[in-house]
Amino acid sequence: MKELLRLWRLFRPYRTWMILGTLAATVTLIANVTLMAAAGWFLTAMAAAGIAGVTMNYFTPAAIVRGSAMIRTAGRYGERLVNHEATFRLIASLRVWFYRHLEPLAPARLQQYHSGDLLSRIRSDIDALDNLYVRVLVPAVVAFISITLFTIFLYLHAPILAATGLVFYLLSGIALPIWSRARGEAPGRRIADDESSLRTAVIDGVQGMAELTVYGATERQAARIDGLSRRLIADQARLASDNGLTQAAVGVCASLSLWVLLWLAIPMVRSGALGSPELAMLALFILASFEAVAPLPHAFQLLGRSLAAARRLFGIVDTQPAVQDPEGPSPQPTHFDIDFEGVGFSYPDAGRPAVENIRLRIPQGSRAAIVGATGSGKSTLFNLLLRFWAPDTGSIRIGGHEISEFGGDDLRRHIAVVSQHTYLFDSTIRENLLIANPEASQGAIEQACRVAQIHDFIADLPEGYDTWVGETGVRLSGGQGRRIAVARALLKDAPILLLDEPTEGLDAETERDLMRALDRLMTGRTVLLITHRPAGLDWVDQVLVLDRGRELARGDVSVVPKAMAAELLVTAAEAAAGPSS
Numbered sequence: 325m326k327e328l329l330r331l332w333r334l335f336r337p338y339r340t341w342m343i344l345g346t347l348a349a350t351v352t353l354i355a356n357v358t359l360m361a362a363a364g365w366f367l368t369a370m371a372a373a374g375i376a377g378v379t380m381n382y383f384t385p386a387a388i389v390r391g392s393a394m395i396r397t398a399g400r401y402g403e404r405l406v407n408h409e410a411t412f413r414l415i416a417s418l419r420v421w422f423y424r425h426l427e428p429l430a431p432a433r434l435q436q437y438h439s440g441d442l443l444s445r446i447r448s449d450i451d452a453l454d455n456l457y458v459r460v461l462v463p464a465v466v467a468f469i470s471i472t473l474f475t476i477f478l479y480l481h482a483p484i485l486a487a488t489g490l491v492f493y494l495l496s497g498i499a500l501p502i503w504s505r506a507r508g509e510a511p512g513r514r515i516a517d518d519e520s521s522l523r524t525a526v527i528d529g530v531q532g533m534a535e536l537t538v539y540g541a542t543e544r545q546a547a548r549i550d551g552l553s554r555r556l557i558a559d560q561a562r563l564a565s566d567n568g569l570t571q572a573a574v575g576v577c578a579s580l581s582l583w584v585l586l587w588l589a590i591p592m593v594r595s596g597a598l599g600s601p602e603l604a605m606l607a608l609f610i611l612a613s614f615e616a617v618a619p620l621p622h623a624f625q626l627l628g629r630s631l632a633a634a635r636r637l638f639g640i641v642d643t644q645p646a647v648q649d650p651e652g653p654s655p656q657p658t659h660f661d662i663d664f665e666g667v668g669f670s671y672p673d674a675g676r677p678a679v680e681n682i683r684l685r686i687p688q689g690s691r692a693a694i695v696g697a698t699g700s701g702k703s704t705l706f707n708l709l710l711r712f713w714a715p716d717t718g719s720i721r722i723g724g725h726e727i728s729e730f731g732g733d734d735l736r737r738h739i740a741v742v743s744q745h746t747y748l749f750d751s752t753i754r755e756n757l758l759i760a761n762p763e764a765s766q767g768a769i770e771q772a773c774r775v776a777q778i779h780d781f782i783a784d785l786p787e788g789y790d791t792w793v794g795e796t797g798v799r800l801s802g803g804q805g806r807r808i809a810v811a812r813a814l815l816k817d818a819p820i821l822l823l824d825e826p827t828e829g830l831d832a833e834t835e836r837d838l839m840r841a842l843d844r845l846m847t848g849r850t851v852l853l854i855t856h857r858p859a860g861l862d863w864v865d866q867v868l869v870l871d872r873g874r875e876l877a878r879g880d881v882s883v884v885p886k887a888m889a890a891e892l893l894v895t896a897a898e899a900a901a902g903p904s905s
């Protein structure tokens with residue numbers, strides 16, 4: 325219920341569209357029932373007049389029949405038009421709403437979700453919400469309005485007929501939907517979860533195909549996908565079979581109501597309380613009127629699924645970002661030195677702090693490196709500097725301003741990153757470069773690529789800068805991807821540069837070329853490099869060596885070999901002492 329109220333608030337901007345759509349659906353339904361009833365009355369009255377040899381005014385009933393047919397057709401068209409418009413607007417706004425809440429959660433709070441799961445929420449769960457409007461809310465309101473009117477209409481002919489209609493309407497419009505909802509709740513929830521797991525498993529299977537093939541695990545992955553999809557199909561089949569059953573039951577209710585109505589009304593005709601044309605009219609009327617309640621069992625079955633989808637979406641939307649933006653405007657630093665002062669941080673649910681009491685001052689325009697073995701906390705310091713997480717203790721300042729005083733986007737405007745994991749979007753080289761600066765001219769792009777030493781390669785491609793790089797940049801080598809990252813950083817032209825093992829995994833020659841490109845990029849910028857390799861650090865002004873999140877040594881590059889050797893000795897001693905240490 326709580327979810328329904330929240331959803332209703334989200335749907336509120338589209339209220340006018342929804343009211344119009346519901347009105348159009350109601351008018352269409354009533355026109356259809358009127359058409360059937362009026363046609364029944366008209367045919368019988370004409371037949372009776374023919375037998376009796378009397379004349380009758382057939383203009384008015386013929387006009388009602390024609391008018392109803394026309395309203396029904398126009399109403400159906402209008403209803404589809406308005407409800408589709410409302411649905412598309414609703415989906416678009418729900419997707420934007422969800423994305424707006426998702427964005428501040430990246431990357432810290434989203435690490436527990438698989439991209440397939442998020443995709444599932446953006447697609448299937450939001451689609452399930454649009455079902456809520458068009459397949460649940462509209463039919464429910466239309467049924468409520470029309471059943472009230474139909475019951476009044478029957479009452480005007482005979483209260484007992486109204487009572488008969490009401491019993492069968494309630495049976496089909498309330499009892500069957502409640503049964504259908506109770507049966508559909510668990511499979512509906514499972515379908516939402518399984519669709520997400522299936523999507524995740526398929527994405528993993530496709531993206532990890534090379535690993536799965538090498539380790540002979542494709543069969544296992546296929547079996548997992550098969551198992552999930554069987555469960556999904558079983559639940560969908562159960563819902564479909566329940567749906568078929570309830571539709572049949574609505575049909576039975578409609579036929580029973582007809583029989584009971586005839587049983588009650590024929591004596592009234594005999595006694596003269598009811599004319600024979602009215603009998604035909606009421607018989608066709610009651611049959612046609614069940615169109616109002618027929619969609620309800622399915623609607624209530626979908627309700628379980630829509631609410632499960634809403635819960636999954638609200639689960640993400642209600643997550644608090646790891647870092648909140650401050651209320652006021654961000655400071656405008658005039659210089660860009662970086663200060664880490666006693667910085668400590670633990671990831672949620674982590675056993676030990678990722679970093680402890682880190683101190684590092686990088687004057688503007690100078691270059692510093694943080695060196696340490698894997699897991700020593702280097703990337704954590706980057707994450708803290710980029711405000712993806714907030715430190716538990718100590719402070720980080722840029723140009724003398726606490727970074728907590730900056731809005732996340734404002735802070736990151738001053739920082740460019742080149743990392744070993746450059747993400748390339750499935751788009752052209754040009755689009756991938758423009759991400760750093762959408763305003764950049766072709767001349768600026770080419771200039772950046774020349775400095776990054778990738779222009780000649782791009783210019784030689786048949787489609788040049790319009791070459792498609794493929795999903796995650798599969799059509800470029802690691803070194804080429806890294807140079808694109810350097811060109812991006814040049815285009816961004818930020819005063820602070822973070823380098824995350826930019827030459828990792830490259831051969832010696834490519835590494836040398838890339839270092840030349842990086843050297844141009846670093847000139848005049850405040851640079852912080854993280855690396856686990858002590859080699860090739862001659863160009864930095866200072867080094868901080870980390871070990872398991874703590875400072876091991878600091879100074880110029882000469883401290884690194886000694887510190888690393890000491891660390892190796894400690895590790896060896898720990899290993900010799902056994903696992904208890």
Ligand SMILES: Nc1ncnc2c1ncn2[C@@H]1O[C@H](COP(=O)(O)OP(=O)(O)OP(=O)(O)O)[C@@H](O)[C@H]1O
Nearest residue numbers: 435671674678697698699700701702703704705856
């Ligand atoms: N998102 C996270 N959630 C929980 N723990 C994390 C997370 N990221 C890192 N850690 C933990 O924090 C510690 C420091 O990790 P960090 O990634 O900063 O190390 P690193 O020095 O950058 O390692 P590498 O060189 O392998 O990238 C490790 O023990 C790691 O397991």
